[in-house]
Amino acid sequence: MHPAAKGPVMSLKVCLLLAFLMATTLFPGSKGTPYSDFLKRNLDNPKSDYRNDETYCDQMMRRRNLNCQRDNTFIHTVEQHLISICSCRGEVLNGKQTSKTLFPITVCTLKKGPREQSCSYKGEIKIRKIQVACQKGLPVKYIAHI
Numbered sequence: 736m737h738p739a740a741k742g743p744v745m746s747l748k749v750c751l752l753l754a755f756l757m758a759t760t761l762f763p764g765s766k767g768t769p770y771s772d773f774l775k776r777n778l779d780n781p782k783s784d785y786r787n788d789e790t791y792c793d794q795m796m797r798r799r800n801l802n803c804q805r806d807n808t809f810i811h812t813v814e815q816h817l818i819s820i821c822s823c824r825g826e827v828l829n830g831k832q833t834s835k836t837l838f839p840i841t842v843c844t845l846k847k848g849p850r851e852q853s854c855s856y857k858g859e860i861k862i863r864k865i866q867v868a869c870q871k872g873l874p875v876k877y878i879a880h881i
Contacts (some may be wrong), residue, residue, distance in 0.1 A: 736852065751857070754771065755833070764858065769802055769870055769873075769875035769876075770870075770873040770874065770875055771838050772872070772875070773867075773873075773874050773875050773876060774814070775782040775799060775876070776799060776807065776878045777807070777808060777809060777810050778809070778810055778812075778814065778817065779795065779809040779810070779811055780809065780810070780811050780812055780813060780814075781839070782809075782811040782839070782841070783832055784815050787858070788841065788857075788858025788859065788860060789855065789856060789857060789858050791841060791843075791858050792841065792843035792844075792856035792857070793854075793855055793856050793859035794797050795807075795809060795841075798858055802853075802854055803845070804845070805843060805844070806842065806843060806844045806846050807842075808837075808840050808841070808843070808865075808877055808880065809840065809841045810838055810840050810865065810877070811838070811839040811840065811841070812838050812839065812855065814838075815869070816838070817861050817867070817874050818872070818873060818874065819872055820832060820833075820834045820869070821867070821869035821872050821873060822872060824836060825867075825869075828866070828881075829877075831866040831867075831868075831878055832866060832867050832868065832874075833864055833865070833866045833881065834864045834865050834866075834867075835864070837860075837862045837863060837864055838859050838862065838864070838865050838880075839860070839862050839864065840860070840862070840863060840880055841858055841859065841861075842858070842859045842861060843856045843857070843858050843860075843864060843879070844859075845857075845858060846855045846877060861875065861880065863880035863881060864880065864881050865878075865879070865880050865881075866878040866879045866880070866881065
């Protein structure tokens with residue numbers, strides 16, 4: 736290879752490496768991170784359409800591999816609003832990061848458990864402030880609604 740040709744090839748490799756590093760840093764929803772686990776467990780926006788809240792909870796808990804867990808809350812908002820709870824749209828209340836604004840949520844609670852053929856859930860739609868645990872400016876655990 737001609738020595739002058741190494742410069743553009745090397746520049747392209749460095750550029751691609753930098754792009755990869757920036758993408759993995761700037762897009763924290765990468766697979767397997769606490770933030771991506773939080774999104775998988777709690778974010779559903781727009782809300783999936785099922786005929787009623789019980790069917791919604793039964794299906795969502797199965798789809799997210801949360802079936803037969805005691806409860807779970809799905810938040811129906813855009814990711815950026817959740818992230819902002821850990822900064823400008825949140826405040827510390829009783830030692831927990833709490834949203835300043837209300838969020839539409841669906842609370843799924845186990846009705847009949849693992850001893851039955853399958854688990855089924857009661858679903859309740861609410862609009863509440865939410866509390867989350869944050870790491871590095873990102874929500875990583877849903878704590879409660881208030």
